Amino acid sequence: MKLFDNTDAPVNVVDQAAVEAQGPIKGYVHSVESFGAVDGPGIRFTVFLQGCRMRCQYCHNPDTWNIGVGDEMTADQVLDDAQRYKAFWGDTGGITCSGGESLVQIDFLLDLFTKAKQRGISTCLDTSGNPFTRDEPWFSQFKKLMAVTDISLVDIKHINSAEHKKLTGFGNENILDMIQWMSANNCDMWIRHVLVPERTDYDNYLTELGDYIKTLNNVQKVEVLPYHTLGVKKYNELGIAYPLDGIEPPTPDRIRNAEKLLHTADYNGYKTWKPTK
Template sequence: MKLYDSTESPLNVLDAVGAIDDGPIKGYVHSVESFGSVDGPGIRFVVFLQGCRMRCQYCHNPDTWNIGVGDEMTADQILDDAIRYKAFWGEQGGMTCSGGESLVQLDFLLDLFTKAKGRGISTCLDTSGQPFTRDEPWFSKFEQLMKVTDVSLVDIKHINSAEHKKLTGFGNENILDMIQYMSANNCDMWIRHVLVPQRTDDDHYLAELGEYIKTLNNVQKVEVLPYHTLGVKKYHELGITYPLEGIEPPTAARVKNAENLLHTSDYNDWKTWRPRP
């Protein structure tokens, strides 16, 4: 399997994927899910975009890594499909863009969310934040994106940058910078943390992450997502060595411990959350 060179800069990725030309902007889509129930508030139409630079050891979708492949679709094509399910969304639901890493295709994502809001569709961004940069023109486009994003699901892989690099291949400084931007600009967030034995299940770092989250504004929800092995088969089928071979999912006790250290019960605004007008 030929994989994208993850050493390329975010700006090079932006040039290669979802770039604006004379025709409509097209994105590379891996798949869609009509009735997502764990991808943001309410019931959501979930668009899984293709492409990711990080190589998280526990990634269960290695088939989404490649950049510049997948089904080419315009925003209107996706929205024409999504709108058929609007009756099921209620007051909280809508559309979520996930991945891969959605921000790899920033131009397309901005076009999609802008048009979605124009059709009265609530927008949710599922991201790990790795492409984030304050370099231009990327940063200005990200600022525009936040204006048409109702809520973001932000996955903090690890609070310690050195450990983050071991886990994903990249440090976390720019990711935390993105989160600080969201906090300073009152962007609604759900914070997520995947709990992996021997990787992200250290009480010291969990407590540090919990304290960090306390400093943020507009955190609607904090979730601990237990590591699972459902993606192992994909690695074998693609001929890729699975990095966490032999590591089992965390016990219920360790999940509860992580929830306590992250103070998940303190964040309940998601229950009454509604999209902004």
């Protein structure tokens, strides 16, 4: 099993008519969580899709990296499972696709969200934006996806591209381009940022990120996610050296400082947010 396959070859962007002629689109699912309380508005059925090219130093799910493995499921199979919990969702909950990186499997994701909306299920995309490109056919698929996505949780790993590359293996230019497109097209967003001592916990970068977020439209919430070490066991089990060995989680004071510099208290739209699509 290759744990470090971050090839740039396109994944899951195919000729739609050819796929439909062969049968339903299938996605590779790592796992699901029936009652997700931190994966978007309300209570959500969270689908963790397999595959990610970034190698974030603090990633706590290295078992989701591999592309093209996992449980093969159709959109209808996922939704039939999810719909059993619909009574708990209220008027804000629904289904969230996380990962891994959901956009690695954009065709399956589009099929899933399209069918979810047909069933009256609210949709939430959890993404770091790494696969984003304006190249075709990917960009057209992304625009269709946004039309059936109620809200996106966008994780900005680092505002500085050089530091972003050190942290994840990739720069952030295309990620910020995705966010700019979403802002210009009035896509509702929650912005998330993982606070990591010695990596992202620097006042100058936090201030720059806070100023950047202020320029965006439709940001409903800004969250600081404190780094934790809960994934270390998985690295040991997979025989992978843990990149942040010896780095402890941020202190409460540093978390409060980050929240202040990112102006998290200014973004309260999530308190009254409801899906409109």
